[in-house]
Amino acid sequence: IVIETALLNMYGKCGNLEKGRAIFDRMLNRNMYSWNAMLTAYAQHGYGEEVFELFELMKQQCIRPDRITFATILTACAALATLTTGRIIHATVIESGVCLDNVVGSAVVNMYSKCGSLEDAFRIFYTHEMNLAAWNAMIIAFSDNGYQKEALHLFRWMDLKGMDADEVTFVGILSVCANLADSVEGIWIHRRIVDRGMEFNYSVGNALVNMYSKCGNLEDAHYIFDKLHERN
């Protein structure tokens, strides 16, 4: 079963969904890894229909979705940007008793944001104990929906709480500064990045270059660009 799932995953990741599905169908026994791998294969290649068909099949066979199943399906909803389906899945999550303090929390926040309901995203975020990924998802949610200032406020709040930002946080918040062309905030965040020793992280470095460029500070953009390439 481990070998079969690994194979199925390999074909799925490579985009050979027919072959992956053939292996899945031929398996005599399947566990959560197998179901989730098949769902992920469809989800990561934009086959929303198939994701939901397979999810239905799970229900028919009385297989209880786990948090990874839900995270995968919510990501599919986000990609399809269909709010009604998203709400139904969210209801299913609540029904199943899976908590939102793990991978599912950020997936729910992200789903609501991508489906255009910033209100729901924030309501869920605000009423649950959320991990760093969910904070990141919420910052990006504000930014994507046109609330750059609110995204900055959330970042400041994180900072005050003493939460450690990661690569995703910094890339996201730097894009907010770039959108606003706000170099004062950008410089402050740059300092935070240096504090964390993440200035040579490739993604963060690129985001810094982009931020300084959008703020019209080509000198610093160029300086960081050079430093990045010396280092990498």
Place this chain on the structure above:
RNA sequence: GAAUCAUGCC
């Protein structure tokens, strides 16, 4: 202990 997995940029 690397068979499945969420949040960002390209």
